[in-house]
Amino acid sequence: MRNTLAIAWKELRTYFVTPMAYVVISVFLLINGYFFAASVSGSFAEASIRGFLFPASFILLILTPLLTMRLLAEEQKMGTIELLLTAPLRDTEVIMGKFLSSLAIVGAMLALTLWYPVLLFWFGNPDPFPIITGYLGILLVGSAFISVGLFTSSLTSNQIAAAISSFGILLLLWLINAAPQFIKGIPPGIFDYISPSVHFRDFAYGVLDIKALVYYLSFSAIFLFSAIKSLEARRWR
Amino acid sequence: MIEVENLTKYYGDFLAIENVTFQVQKGEILGFLGPNAAGKTTTMRILAGYMPPSSGTAKVAGFDVVEQSLEARKRIGYMPETVPLYTDMTVESYLDFHATIKGLRGKKKQQRIDEVLDICRLGDYYDVIIGKLSKGYRQRVGIAQAIVHEPEVLILDEPTIGIDPKQVVETRQLIKSLGRDRTVILSSHILPEVNMVCERVIIINEGRVVAVDRPENLSAALKGSEQIQMEVRGAIKEIVASLRELKGVQDVTWESAGENNIFTVDCSPGSDLREEIAHLIVGKGWGLINLQTKRMSLEDIFLKLTMKEESEA
Ligand SMILES: Nc1ncnc2c1ncn2[C@@H]1O[C@H](COP(=O)(O)OP(=O)(O)OP(=O)(O)O)[C@@H](O)[C@H]1O
Ligand SMILES: [Mg+2]
Numbered sequence: 396m397r398n399t400l401a402i403a404w405k406e407l408r409t410y411f412v413t414p415m416a417y418v419v420i421s422v423f424l425l426i427n428g429y430f431f432a433a434s435v436s437g438s439f440a441e442a443s444i445r446g447f448l449f450p451a452s453f454i455l456l457i458l459t460p461l462l463t464m465r466l467l468a469e470e471q472k473m474g475t476i477e478l479l480l481t482a483p484l485r486d487t488e489v490i491m492g493k494f495l496s497s498l499a500i501v502g503a504m505l506a507l508t509l510w511y512p513v514l515l516f517w518f519g520n521p522d523p524f525p526i527i528t529g530y531l532g533i534l535l536v537g538s539a540f541i542s543v544g545l546f547t548s549s550l551t552s553n554q555i556a557a558a559i560s561s562f563g564i565l566l567l568l569w570l571i572n573a574a575p576q577f578i579k580g581i582p583p584g585i586f587d588y589i590s591p592s593v594h595f596r597d598f599a600y601g602v603l604d605i606k607a608l609v610y611y612l613s614f615s616a617i618f619l620f621s622a623i624k625s626l627e628a629r630r631w632r
Numbered sequence: 633m634i635e636v637e638n639l640t641k642y643y644g645d646f647l648a649i650e651n652v653t654f655q656v657q658k659g660e661i662l663g664f665l666g667p668n669a670a671g672k673t674t675t676m677r678i679l680a681g682y683m684p685p686s687s688g689t690a691k692v693a694g695f696d697v698v699e700q701s702l703e704a705r706k707r708i709g710y711m712p713e714t715v716p717l718y719t720d721m722t723v724e725s726y727l728d729f730h731a732t733i734k735g736l737r738g739k740k741k742q743q744r745i746d747e748v749l750d751i752c753r754l755g756d757y758y759d760v761i762i763g764k765l766s767k768g769y770r771q772r773v774g775i776a777q778a779i780v781h782e783p784e785v786l787i788l789d790e791p792t793i794g795i796d797p798k799q800v801v802e803t804r805q806l807i808k809s810l811g812r813d814r815t816v817i818l819s820s821h822i823l824p825e826v827n828m829v830c831e832r833v834i835i836i837n838e839g840r841v842v843a844v845d846r847p848e849n850l851s852a853a854l855k856g857s858e859q860i861q862m863e864v865r866g867a868i869k870e871i872v873a874s875l876r877e878l879k880g881v882q883d884v885t886w887e888s889a890g891e892n893n894i895f896t897v898d899c900s901p902g903s904d905l906r907e908e909i910a911h912l913i914v915g916k917g918w919g920l921i922n923l924q925t926k927r928m929s930l931e932d933i934f935l936k937l938t939m940k941e942e943s944e945a
Contacts, residue, residue, distance in 0.1 A: 401732040405721075412720045474716035478777070481680040482733050483706040 402492025463544025525601030532598025542618035663830030709778030719763030866918030
């Protein structure tokens, strides 16, 4: 655990010495501010954060590959992976440390939006439950996205290739629930089950579904596990 | 402390090292000497646990580097050839990171970081971003991270490459002092360096070990003799003939240098024929301009061994 935290801490520091974290966080807040403002003003205004949650999940889909692309690709490019893999660390500690660092950034981004609900409570009377589950849901979505990005970053020494391929995987999975419209013969429920966007809806409406929780956790676990295996395979190449 | 047996590594179809076998005793400084592409880095990477061999085994401090990789890695300090460091960290935070992942905690960690900064003469640079350091100072940081957890075994891949002569001398002294209480393997293609720093040398060429011995034994055993070189004025044939008659002379060769000729006499090991030869030449009335012994340097041996390999191939 100490090793994992040491790596997470080191990565976090790197995020803030490069402009990456600042840029990603600013862009996220800017676009979300826009959607939040749009959702609470005008004639269809409602006292909920749904109008901000759905766009936010999609913005995360675009931004997390940028957060994660560096994590392992750069180590491979710069050769620093040689010292990382010869240090007395388990591959799991390396991957989890890097995962936690990105999750912390996403967490911080979301924390900075907490004043939206504060505004809602100030001016209106929102239902608190969907707000709580909404934030939980979007954090889970972020964690799933990060695990995919970490996996693709483990496969290549090229950051751009890592970012594009994780974006591709995420977008495909995000939209895959639309597949039954043109792929016949496979029960549509399967596509719904695979797609992270479908499971997110429940959270946004205040439903805490154990199945969705398990879905996101296993989604992250599968990709984190693949990243660990990919690191192991590097060791044995 | 280190036991390497029949280590073989293929990169795809390419055979990088073949049946490399050697041992290193506790507290020994071993030099790994070989030309470019000999397989030094490959061997060291396997020892450090970066990649597995295709076949063969390696044990460090009793732990197999493949089967018990984590335990072996805990006991190794490694500096790769390219000294890959995180260039956006300061020296101190970098060492702090390495100390942490190598198991040091709390007060002991801080104490050890200060110690290592001192040992590697980085004291004035603890606050500098590594990316702004010169090559020589990065090399020091590379050594510092390797020794921070006081490993039993130190593996240094070309620790003096690319640094200025003054720092080379300092680095060699540092390695020697580090080698007093731990086992060190270092690679190099600089022969005098290995001669100076190491207690034992392995010469490797095209992936195979061609010689293992103490530097001084290598000179004696491989050549089997010492040479005397002299400059003499006189008739070549007669000089050669009478030199050959001397007891202890194995071979005589010559080359002409203007009106004098330079003769090289191979003597059997341990014999010192300087006085006898001088006597002989002066006695016969030839002009002895100059006479000196010439010991075969590690460089001669190195060249001879690696050339031999090539002509055999
Ligand atoms: N990752 C790799 N993939 C393919 N071939 C490799 C790889 N690493 C090394 N080689 C090849 O293996 C051989 C031995 O390389 P190695 O780096 O071990 O030599 P070296 O003795 O360290 O040389 P140098 O003195 O130049 O550092 C070389 O021919 C090299 O091209
Ligand atoms: Mg090398």
